[in-house]
Amino acid sequence: MDKPISGMMIYYYIVCKRKLWYFYNQIQMESDNENVKIGKVLDENAYERADKHINIDDVINIDYIKSKGILHEVKKSKKIEEAGIMQVKYYIYYLKERGVEGIKGKIDYPLLKQSIDVELTDEDEKYIESVLLDLTEIVNRQLPPLLENKRICKSCAYFELCYI
Numbered sequence: 001m002d003k004p005i006s007g008m009m010i011y012y013y014i015v016c017k018r019k020l021w022y023f024y025n026q027i028q029m030e031s032d033n034e035n036v037k038i039g040k041v042l043d044e045n046a047y048e049r050a051d052k053h054i055n056i057d058d059v060i061n062i063d064y065i066k067s068k069g070i071l072h073e074v075k076k077s078k079k080i081e082e083a084g085i086m087q088v089k090y091y092i093y094y095l096k097e098r099g100v101e102g103i104k105g106k107i108d109y110p111l112l113k114q115s116i117d118v119e120l121t122d123e124d125e126k127y128i129e130s131v132l133l134d135l136t137e138i139v140n141r142q143l144p145p146l147l148e149n150k151r152i153c154k155s156c157a158y159f160e161l162c163y164i
């Protein structure tokens with residue numbers, strides 16, 4: 001049976017489809033990577049007073065909810081901002097599909113002392129539906145998608161797997 005599509009998978013779909021395939025197929029090297037460690041430290045220390053890590057169906061892993069109806073995702077940089085935005089839009093989409101309406105999102109960048117608001121449009125919903133179909137096809141392939149030489153490869157946890 002297919003696993004549920006999590007917000008992190010949507011994030012990886014935008015970042016790199018090969019990375020998505022590794023992640024879905026449980027080839028995980030994230031804990032060794034310095035960038036991921038920084039992310040975890042940030043996560044633990046940035047917003048100590050807020051309610052943190054709300055997990056819904058293992059699909060949504062919200063960093064925290066501070067005020068009613070606004071879910072927050074914490075990111076360390078804006079390097080792949082588009083992917084973070086789509087991850088949060090997917091959370092809002094997922095909740096809406098289950099009857100939870102009127103939710104908005106916010107992405108916080110504590111290192112930059114910035115945040116951006118995220119809302120789900122009708123167009124986003126159509127896009128997410130097409131992503132879910134494409135993503136499901138990709139993760140069920142026998143082999144990962146071909147390597148694309150990307151700018152982010154050098155800081156990716158799978159670098160050694162892809163390049164050596």
Ligand code: SF4
Nearest residue numbers: 016019153156159162
């Ligand atoms: S090293 Fe590059 S190609 Fe390989 S999974 Fe990471 S981002 Fe994708």
